[in-house]
Amino acid sequence: MRDAVRRATLAELAEHGFRGLTVENVAERSGVHKTTVYRRWGSVEGLISDALELAGAEPWPIPDTGTIEGDLRGVARLVQNGFADPELGPVSSAFVAAAMQNPDAARALHDFFESRHEQSSRVVRRAVERGELPDTVDVLEVIRVAVAPIYYRLFVAHEPVTRADADRAADAALAAARAGVLAARAEPHG
Amino acid sequence: MRDAVRRATLAELAEHGFRGLTVENVAERSGVHKTTVYRRWGSVEGLISDALELAGAEPWPIPDTGTIEGDLRGVARLVQNGFADPELGPVSSAFVAAAMQNPDAARALHDFFESRHEQSSRVVRRAVERGELPDTVDVLEVIRVAVAPIYYRLFVAHEPVTRADADRAADAALAAARAGVLAARAEPHG
Numbered sequence: 001m002r003d004a005v006r007r008a009t010l011a012e013l014a015e016h017g018f019r020g021l022t023v024e025n026v027a028e029r030s031g032v033h034k035t036t037v038y039r040r041w042g043s044v045e046g047l048i049s050d051a052l053e054l055a056g057a058e059p060w061p062i063p064d065t066g067t068i069e070g071d072l073r074g075v076a077r078l079v080q081n082g083f084a085d086p087e088l089g090p091v092s093s094a095f096v097a098a099a100m101q102n103p104d105a106a107r108a109l110h111d112f113f114e115s116r117h118e119q120s121s122r123v124v125r126r127a128v129e130r131g132e133l134p135d136t137v138d139v140l141e142v143i144r145v146a147v148a149p150i151y152y153r154l155f156v157a158h159e160p161v162t163r164a165d166a167d168r169a170a171d172a173a174l175a176a177a178r179a180g181v182l183a184a185r186a187e188p189h190g
Numbered sequence: 191m192r193d194a195v196r197r198a199t200l201a202e203l204a205e206h207g208f209r210g211l212t213v214e215n216v217a218e219r220s221g222v223h224k225t226t227v228y229r230r231w232g233s234v235e236g237l238i239s240d241a242l243e244l245a246g247a248e249p250w251p252i253p254d255t256g257t258i259e260g261d262l263r264g265v266a267r268l269v270q271n272g273f274a275d276p277e278l279g280p281v282s283s284a285f286v287a288a289a290m291q292n293p294d295a296a297r298a299l300h301d302f303f304e305s306r307h308e309q310s311s312r313v314v315r316r317a318v319e320r321g322e323l324p325d326t327v328d329v330l331e332v333i334r335v336a337v338a339p340i341y342y343r344l345f346v347a348h349e350p351v352t353r354a355d356a357d358r359a360a361d362a363a364l365a366a367a368r369a370g371v372l373a374a375r376a377e378p379h380g
Binding site for chain 2: 172
């Protein structure tokens with residue numbers, strides 16, 4: 001049942017976005033009784049949080065090209081392609097919009113990205129093992145810096161994002177990591 | 191009158207966010223008749239677009255520390271401080287949220303950031319004049335990369351942003367610019 005409701009949530013988000021998402025429509029599409037959906041998920045925000053939780057647990061096709069240049073570009077292109085995808089793009093955008101308007105959705109999206117950062121940072125860990133990057137590097141920050149300009153263009157400045165933009169964002173993160181400015185910081189005492 | 195309505199829009203956004211913004215409340219707070227507000231601004235989205243247009247025209251206190259390191263960190267700190275500000279922060283966040291839900295607001299925010307990028311890029315142009323950066327650098331992209339991780343933490347990953355995070359984002363952009371990966375690209379022919 002959880003999977004049916006989740007798939008219905010994603011389909012409704014793809015069609016109508018966050019603003020058009022209703023418990024009634026998800027119930028109807030999933031074939032689960034409305035009363036049950038209300039009891040178990042509570043609200044639209046509960047549906048979104050649950051869908052995000054399942055999405056975060058899914059493995060991501062992390063690239064393994066043999067070099068950190070190729071791998072980081074691969075991660076950035078996954079993000080860029082995801083938003084350009086006619087089915088996946090609107091759903092992902094709806095998640096970001098929902099999190100801006102609701103604290104529960106924001107927490108769920110936070111956890112989702114924590115999982116994504118952790119998975120993606122494998123490409124940076126491998127680079128450290130191969131000696132391409134110093135072992136002082138903050139592996140999660142390299143990922144953040146590599147994808148941030150893509151999200152910034154999409155959701156803040158509302159500018160188009162090309163594959164070249166994705167590559168450039170990845171290259172910038174790598175240059176910063178090599179220059180040592182993305183080193184892990186000592187935790188403050190106290 | 192335009193200024194009164196605009197100030198009322200900003201005050202309402204600060205108090206209630208985008209979801210709580212209504213034409214009625216803006217009319218009441220501004221002392222302008224509701225019918226007039228509807229006729230001239232049309233809707234909540236029209237009010238937001240107008241407030242953004244005026245905000246974009248305002249000069250930004252671009253830093254001038256004498257070095258590109260200090261100036262870029264200054265730009266990143268302006269962004270970080272702005273969102274941490276108890277009055278300005280909620281308004282800025284409301285603009286970002288509104289743009290995610292409405293095409294008119296998205297266009298207005300796009301224009302606002304175009305203006306901000308242009309103003310901020312002065313620090314990069316000065317660095318080129320001083321010989322700190324090559325004249326092939328894409329001055330607008332340096333600004334995007336310097337601020338993107340701040341917005342990414344705030345509005346996508348929903349992570350806290352410290353001044354050290356802002357500095358690190360600025361340092362990363364500078365390292366990338368120095369490494370030559372933020373060079374302006376030749377426009378494709380055709």
